Amino acid sequence: GAVVSQHPSRVICKSGTSVKIECRSLDFQATTMFWYRQFPKKSLMLMATSNEGSKATYEQGVEKDKFLINHASLTLSTLTVTSAHPEDSSFYICSARSVGVLNSPLHFGNGTRLTVT
Amino acid sequence: AQSVTQLDSQVPVFEEAPVELRCNYSSSVSVYLFWYVQYPNQGLQLLLKYLSGSTLVKGINGFEAEFNKSQTSFHLRKPSVHISDTAEYFCAVSDQAGTALIFGKGTTLSVSS
Numbered sequence: 115g116a117v118v119s120q121h122p123s124r125v126i127c128k129s130g131t132s133v134k135i136e137c138r139s140l141d142f143q144a145t146t147m148f149w150y151r152q153f154p155k156k157s158l159m160l161m162a163t164s165n166e167g168s169k170a171t172y173e174q175g176v177e178k179d180k181f182l183i184n185h186a187s188l189t190l191s192t193l194t195v196t197s198a199h200p201e202d203s204s205f206y207i208c209s210a211r212s213v214g215v216l217n218s219p220l221h222f223g224n225g226t227r228l229t230v231t
Numbered sequence: 232a233q234s235v236t237q238l239d240s241q242v243p244v245f246e247e248a249p250v251e252l253r254c255n256y257s258s259s260v261s262v263y264l265f266w267y268v269q270y271p272n273q274g275l276q277l278l279l280k281y282l283s284g285s286t287l288v289k290g291i292n293g294f295e296a297e298f299n300k301s302q303t304s305f306h307l308r309k310p311s312v313h314i315s316d317t318a319e320y321f322c323a324v325s326d327q328a329g330t331a332l333i334f335g336k337g338t339t340l341s342v343s344s
Contacts, residue, residue: 120274148331157321157336158275207274209332219265220332222274 117141118210120223127198127230135193135226137208143188144210148220149181152205164191188213198230233258233324237335244342246314252307252338254322264305265323265332266296275321281305292316317342 170183279290
């Protein structure tokens with residue numbers, strides 16, 4: 115089945131530093147990937163839609179300059195949390211949909227636990 | 232705009248008992264409906280999906296769900312649960328354009344012996 119790999123699975127960083135999270139579709143191509151954020155005991159909140167070769171589309175309330183998204187190829191999207199603060203600590207999950215597959219479901223990565231100290 | 236309401240935040244049940252996790256949706260267009268399961272500190276795994284056709288959808292791990300358009304519901308059921316079914320369950324909706332999923336707040340299923 116389709117696999118989405120997310121790396122790293124856990125990261126701890128100091129306040130003020132930047133962290134990059136990678137999302138790769140291992141056995142399929144994805145023109146569109148989605149980035150979600152999940153707070154403890156909360157649902158997944160869509161942060162942005164990442165489109166290969168173009169700018170990401172951010173949801174209302176998500177800071178574009180803080181959460182930089184780059185979708186440079188059909189198999190890789192990255193989320194960079196810039197100048198991280200403790201309130202950015204969360205579980206970040208990416209997902210991707212196969213190109214050209216009718217009604218293809220979203221495939222999710224295993225998430226990245228970010229802790230900012 | 233689409234939205235999903237999961238009516239129960241927590242559902243405790245005993246092993247081998249039946250369970251139903253409720254989900255209602257609202258949408259102004261046709262919908263695709265999904266149920267995902269999440270184990271601690273992991274991503275989401277697709278349990279089942281409704282795109283069209285038969286309103287009774289069977290998924291993995293013995294789960295099934297029924298799409299009810301008149302009641303705008305997509306409840307998840309399992310006739311006999313196991314301890315290993317303990318997890319967070321999310322109902323989600325998307326429109327036919329294949330855009331991002333909109334998730335409900337999740338239901339914690341706790342199965343005890």
